[in-house]
Amino acid sequence: MEFLDKLVLPQSAEHLMLLHYLLIVTMFLFIPFVSVVFGGAAVSLYFRRKGISTGNSLYLRYAKDIIETLTLTKSSGIALGILPLLTAMLISVQLLHTSNIATDAFLFAAFLLITTGLILVYIFRYSQSFSELFQTMKDFKSTSNELNEIITKFSRSNTSLGAKSGGWGLIFLFLAIWTFITGITAATFSEVWGSAGAFSMLFSWQVLARVLFFIAAAFALTGASIFFSFFYLGGRKKIKNEEYKELVKNNALTITFAGAIILPIFLIINIYALPAYVLSKAVFAYALGALLLTFVVYHLLYGIGKLKSFNLSGSLFFVMMFAILSFIVQDQLALANATKQQSLVLSSQYDTYITALKVESAPAVAVSGEDVYKRICSACHQFDAKLVGPSYNETLPKYEGKVDQLVAFIRNPSKVNPAYPPMPNPGIRPDEAKAVAEYILSTYKK
Template structure:
């Protein structure tokens, strides 16, 4: 990403710290949202398939309601699904500036894939609602034959669109997430920067682990969101069908419980597998916190399953959101820790740049005498000719003509046929200046 390299400047240590907080904030938005989209799309497709197979109306209704609930609406999809990735690209470009990490490239690819993923998923969502409207049109049998066949064609193509778009959306989303986690994983493993290719970067145990971790979290959050929206938000949904209510309740509780039971397993593997450099006391602290929160969640769900009620729906949802946030903080701390040495390089670069701007690190005043000794004395003496003429012979003509002397030194021209030409000593303007001053001020006393 050469383009990004041009707009990225070295950052101060404080600023790098701030960038880690910015990342945390955008992940607080992005991870829960994309979890819902992922869990919602999968569950909706799954229940739609079951519904079509068993022709159980509850499945079909649940399928449609899940996707409506988890995708919220189109503009939110664009804002929370796409902008955080763009921001993450810019932040990582700063954090990993001058490193050989390909993180930014993977995030960019993830961005390119998440756009069609969201388009397909929102198409799926709206076409499901559309199908619902079409199938609720009654009295079509009493219409003209022409209208009837037109209507059939139309609703069939709407159904086809539904069937394909949901599936394509899900595939694109998986690919986008795999690349997203590849980028994140690479960022926290400086040991792998600049080595390996896309295959080893993507199909890598740590990436699989992160994706698995994400999937468990995504289903837990989706289940929690279903519980929350169906049974708590605004007093809960008004069910006119008690059987459907029980159906949703049972499904949502078991999805949430099953998925959240997997989370500690992934945390465990992740903690054991993490290279020891990435672990710090605070990472352990957050890990423990998440485990405690999950334990409370299990108890709430267990109680609701036992009593067949939905009393703790909101508790479960908010605790899961809290656990997800704590996991994000934990991951960022690990990344912060892992990239510490790179951050030090960056902030040192920043300090240097700042010093240059302030003019602090200009090379100490150039000394005319020193330049003379090093660059001129091999050919010139004060009162004897050597390779070049004695200074006492040639300098008097430059009295009061310092500028001309400087011009000669910077660009010697042929003067005296008795001598060979003087080679260009290649001095910088300030150096030529200093040595000319020194010669004019000194030659008479030598």
């Protein structure tokens, strides 16, 4: 991603902090959405297969309802799936500019994969609406045989399109999630991993544990979203068919529970995997928050499953969301801790950059060479005696008429005389160097 490096400017420490906050916001949009689309596509694909093989129309209806509710609209795919990832990539270019971590390349790959994956999932979604349409047309039984044949033909190719786009969509989404996690993990583990190859990163146990964690969280959130949209958002009245209601409830309970029950295990493994230099109190606090919220989720699931209190569906969804948000903050804090060093380098580059700008644009305040000499140089130099450094009377004659060379030496001293230690860089501004050079050159002769 070298072409992007050219866009990077040194930034102040405050700006870099702001970028970290922005990254958290983008993750708030991206992670829940992709989780639910991934989980929704998997569940929908499963019930579609089951529906086709058993001929049970309730399964087919559920497959279609799930994908329609959980993928929202096409534009939300762009707003919540594609754009946040692109933003995260650009932010990472700025944040990790000075390091050789391939995070931006991984995020770019994830961006391509997610775009493909989402397109396929939306095709899958529309193929199911078409299936319904074809079914209605078949039930209608036209008198024209020719028309019946055409309907059967299109219906068949639509079914195979649905199966293919759903399956491939799921695979692409999975690969996108995997590369995305590798990119973020590579930045967090940058100091331990150094310049490890892409494959050893993709298949490292830390990345694989995080992928499993993501999948578990994705299913838990998918289940909670099904409860939320089917039983909370006015859907309660919509479901009149008791058998269908039972199917939705049982399935949503199973996947929320299956996801939520393994979450704590992976949460702990992930904290354990983090290198010591990224741990801080806040990281632990947010991890603990995510853990406690997961326990609340169990409680709510019990209420819905055993006590049939469907009005808890809303709370279930929000608690699950907060658990995931808490985890995102924890992860991003770890990332910020891991990249502290790079941020320091970037912000100190910014400081020099700004000082240089100020010097150029500042109104010419006369700098006194004598002042600089007394303040800095006199610690090591006198005109007529050697101190730490040689006396000026001894060294300056060779600089007669060569002020520029003297200024260059003062700003960037090089080794000259083996009898002395090297002169350290006095760290003064160009105008100060010029003033002091003129001052000592005109003073030593007197």
